[in-house]
Amino acid sequence: EDQVTQSPEALRLQEGESSSLNCSYTVSGLRGLFWYRQDPGKGPEFLFTLYSAGEEKEKERLKATLTKKESFLHITAPKPEDSATYLCAVQLYGQNFVFGPGTRLSVLP
Amino acid sequence: EPEVTQTPSHQVTQMGQEVILRCVPISNHLYFYWYRQILGQKVEFLVSFYNNEISEKSEIFDDQFSVERPDGSNFTLKIRSTKLEDSAMYFCASLSGWAGNEQFFGPGTRLTVL
Numbered sequence: 156e157d158q159v160t161q162s163p164e165a166l167r168l169q170e171g172e173s174s175s176l177n178c179s180y181t182v183s184g185l186r187g188l189f190w191y192r193q194d195p196g197k198g199p200e201f202l203f204t205l206y207s208a209g210e211e212k213e214k215e216r217l218k219a220t221l222t223k224k225e226s227f228l229h230i231t232a233p234k235p236e237d238s239a240t241y242l243c244a245v246q247l248y249g250q251n252f253v254f255g256p257g258t259r260l261s262v263l264p
Numbered sequence: 265e266p267e268v269t270q271t272p273s274h275q276v277t278q279m280g281q282e283v284i285l286r287c288v289p290i291s292n293h294l295y296f297y298w299y300r301q302i303l304g305q306k307v308e309f310l311v312s313f314y315n316n317e318i319s320e321k322s323e324i325f326d327d328q329f330s331v332e333r334p335d336g337s338n339f340t341l342k343i344r345s346t347k348l349e350d351s352a353m354y355f356c357a358s359l360s361g362w363a364g365n366e367q368f369f370g371p372g373t374r375l376t377v378l
Binding site for chain 1: 299322367
């Protein structure tokens with residue numbers, strides 16, 4: 156069964172305290188791995204796509220990396236406005252996307 | 265900036281009633297999706313649609329669900345006979361198909377079945 160898990164479930168950081176979120180997957184086929192940000196009551200907002208092991212993408216305070224079985228979202232010197240739920244999703248071969256349960260990030264001022 | 269829109273933002277219905285959720289994907293996008301998210305749970309894939317037909321669907325997408333692209337802009341999800349467990353946020357998404365694999369999500373429709 157295709158599965159995507161994320162850890163930790165929730166994370167509280169002080170402003171400026173860097174950390175990493177993990178996404179692990181066991182899937183039958185992988186076309187790409189996606190990171191999204193979701194604010195309460197809103198739709199997911201695209202952040203990154205990674206396609207192959209060793210690939211890295213950066214955007215402001217966020218950096219996503221990919222290995223053969225997991226991906227990390229590194230947050231450097233976070234600010235309160237980075238507080239959100241971060242979702243990882245895997246695109247299987249075809250047009251089927253499997254989402255993880257998300258990591259709820261709170262950044263305290 | 266182009267965006268996916270969804271209507272209504274909140275729909276309340278009685279169990280057994282039919283509902284239609286509407287989405288306007290980004291113009292020129294070729295792939296369209298419906299997802300649902302039960303409160304506090306993960307986003308779940310329902311169906312993908314390409315070239316005027318379903319390309320993939322999940323086990324959740326049973327006979328009570330249907331999708332349609334009635335014209336060049338709208339993309340609808342119909343739930344024929346709603347159940348209490350259909351209460352969730354329903355998100356529409358679109359993907360260009362020619363510029364990366366990023367899905368763009370709409371703001372969602374909150375469906376409440378009483």
